[in-house]
Amino acid sequence: MIVPMVRVRVMGPRDLLTPVLGKVQDVGLLHCAPAPEAGPLRVNALTPAQTRRRRQLLRILDDVESVLAEATDAPGTAAASAPDCPRWARLARGTRRALARMGDRLSRLQEEQALLTRYQGFFAAFEALLAARSIQPGVSAFHVVLRADQADALPALERALIEHLGDASEILSRRLPGGETALLLLVPASRAAGVERLLAETRVQEVPVPSGYGTSLLDAVPRMRARAAALPAELEALRRERDDLLRGPGAELRRARAVLRDQLAQLDALGLATVTPNFFVLDGWLPAGSEPRLTRALEREFGATVVVEVVDRAHWEGQDAPVVLRNPRLFRPFEVVTGMLPLPRYGTIDPTPYVAVFFPMFFGLMLGDAGYGALVALLALVLHRRSAPGTTLRSVAEVAGPCALFAIIFGLLFGEYFGDLGHRWLGLEPIWFDREEAIVPFLVLTLGLGLVHVLLGLVLGVLAGAREHPRHAIGRGISAAMILLILVAILGAVEVLPRAVLTPAVVALLVAFPVLIVLEGIVAAIELLTALGHILSYARIMALGTASVMLAIVANRLAGAMGSVVVGALFALLFHLVNFALGLFSPTIHALRLHYVEFFGTFYSPGGTRYEPLGHWTPRATPTA
Amino acid sequence: MSILWVTLSAALAIGIPALATAWAQSRIGPAAAASLAEKPQLSTTVIILVAIPETMVILGFVVSILILLRGEPA
Numbered sequence: 040m041i042v043p044m045v046r047v048r049v050m051g052p053r054d055l056l057t058p059v060l061g062k063v064q065d066v067g068l069l070h071c072a073p074a075p076e077a078g079p080l081r082v083n084a085l086t087p088a089q090t091r092r093r094r095q096l097l098r099i100l101d102d103v104e105s106v107l108a109e110a111t112d113a114p115g116t117a118a119a120s121a122p123d124c125p126r127w128a129r130l131a132r133g134t135r136r137a138l139a140r141m142g143d144r145l146s147r148l149q150e151e152q153a154l155l156t157r158y159q160g161f162f163a164a165f166e167a168l169l170a171a172r173s174i175q176p177g178v179s180a181f182h183v184v185l186r187a188d189q190a191d192a193l194p195a196l197e198r199a200l201i202e203h204l205g206d207a208s209e210i211l212s213r214r215l216p217g218g219e220t221a222l223l224l225l226v227p228a229s230r231a232a233g234v235e236r237l238l239a240e241t242r243v244q245e246v247p248v249p250s251g252y253g254t255s256l257l258d259a260v261p262r263m264r265a266r267a268a269a270l271p272a273e274l275e276a277l278r279r280e281r282d283d284l285l286r287g288p289g290a291e292l293r294r295a296r297a298v299l300r301d302q303l304a305q306l307d308a309l310g311l312a313t314v315t316p317n318f319f320v321l322d323g324w325l326p327a328g329s330e331p332r333l334t335r336a337l338e339r340e341f342g343a344t345v346v347v348e349v350v351d352r353a354h355w356e357g358q359d360a361p362v363v364l365r366n367p368r369l370f371r372p373f374e375v376v377t378g379m380l381p382l383p384r385y386g387t388i389d390p391t392p393y394v395a396v397f398f399p400m401f402f403g404l405m406l407g408d409a410g411y412g413a414l415v416a417l418l419a420l421v422l423h424r425r426s427a428p429g430t431t432l433r434s435v436a437e438v439a440g441p442c443a444l445f446a447i448i449f450g451l452l453f454g455e456y457f458g459d460l461g462h463r464w465l466g467l468e469p470i471w472f473d474r475e476e477a478i479v480p481f482l483v484l485t486l487g488l489g490l491v492h493v494l495l496g497l498v499l500g501v502l503a504g505a506r507e508h509p510r511h512a513i514g515r516g517i518s519a520a521m522i523l524l525i526l527v528a529i530l531g532a533v534e535v536l537p538r539a540v541l542t543p544a545v546v547a548l549l550v551a552f553p554v555l556i557v558l559e560g561i562v563a564a565i566e567l568l569t570a571l572g573h574i575l576s577y578a579r580i581m582a583l584g585t586a587s588v589m590l591a592i593v594a595n596r597l598a599g600a601m602g603s604v605v606v607g608a609l610f611a612l613l614f615h616l617v618n619f620a621l622g623l624f625s626p627t628i629h630a631l632r633l634h635y636v637e638f639f640g641t642f643y644s645p646g647g648t649r650y651e652p653l654g655h656w657t658p659r660a661t662p663t664a
Numbered sequence: 665m666s667i668l669w670v671t672l673s674a675a676l677a678i679g680i681p682a683l684a685t686a687w688a689q690s691r692i693g694p695a696a697a698a699s700l701a702e703k704p705q706l707s708t709t710v711i712i713l714v715a716i717p718e719t720m721v722i723l724g725f726v727v728s729i730l731i732l733l734r735g736e737p738a
Contacts, residue, residue: 479730
């Protein structure tokens, strides 16, 4: 449900505005809002000094956040005993710069390590070639690597060298593990330029000696080997140094972050107040029933000089009020489903309790297999164990639990245990009906559920709009009644209900239709047809459910269809895995869609503002700056 | 009714909507991916948009099954 709010107005002498804001922040209940300008009251625009201070705080906070983003140890939020912004600014800036320098050095070393690793094979091969043949003065060495697909280039290169240099050149080659060929070309130094041209013409590239290791490969290889051996220790030392740097100021910077955010939040709230030369007014919302807490706290601190007044409901618009959802423990995880859409507007309906009932039911109806349901329960259990309380992952685990329960219940009702395995092996029969055979009853069941769901949405739409848009609400009510009348007429026509109900139902429809058009215009007729289409859309539950059971049965039949029992069992297992993955994904997407499009479309009004009271920042709180 | 016509009708009832759904999703998919790259917060809208054309093939599947069930040759 959406928690009812009250609008309050805090008033007092202007020189007490900052201390009052400090106290309001300590209480942590008031969601500050811009107060209207009236008479001598003007918006309390920040002074140039306050604006400068805000900019400065934002700059320091940016440095602090940047340093803390690198810190990996457990967060802490101890309150600062003595805020010391200049020191924090120096500390954060200095640490940020030192971290940036270390980061650069670390990436350079990592790049060097990657380069040495990449060239290790090449240079080991050349080293072996060089060891086999000493290079005399006046001889130039070329180090060439031929890719695996250039193997035929070697004879061509040999021919070209003999043609140009006669017997003056020598080629030594060695295969590399990756399929390439390392070539060492030894040519007279006077002919080196010609050989370079020749290599370019044959599109064979020389392996360059990485800079910083000497000019010739003969000098470079031992140096590179030594460097490759030294690099891991150097990297480790640098990482340790970085960790030490972060560990030192980490705790203090976390304290600084909390204080800086608090000061920024207070400055922002300062700009929302309205003032006269001697007086201030601070407007805001808090959850109904909690206003005495704020009043008492301010009274204790400032006595009768600061007054808290509750603004009458008639003087504020519901659309301006912030929204906070509060649901019973059982329904709360489903806020993650509604949370994927913008918050509902204040004064409308929070759909979470309805989602908590229908979402797992639709999921269970689509999956509808006790075996798969047990697997989903197992997954939910693992997710629950591996997630921290309050995280999205924990909510997903808690949503998956009821989904698994419904899948198991419907699996028992439909007699499905990994498809027809329960029937084949244990002779288990469906308690309700067999989805493989009873396709039409299953279709009727899903359409019936769709009817209930869409009608519920229309009724909720009537309730939500009754106060602000009564005409529209009546129109929705008539639409809901007409859908019911259409159902009665159809059931009467096919003689499921007595045929006598057909004529009154049709007459009532003929009367209701013009009333609907008068109330809401011709669009209402289209909306009515859309609602009927939405009900038909619930047939997807039957379609996906039938597809799921058919795939499971095919998986079981595969086991018998293969020549070998082992191969058959493996194929069946693989097919079941695929079906299970589909069974997790498709029902989730389609249950979401049925809620977002078919159900929410009839009553949901998004656009609410999140309730963010002025309070002390904690790592889980929403950033205010 | 000949079994040929029944099966052909059922195949067309699901085949044509399946092609239509595929065509619609092929247009929505790239646009959705591009939107998500710029605004990841649109993921819910994208899921809904991609799932909307599936209604056609699902209703086609239902009609196809009904044709097969009702059109069994006497």
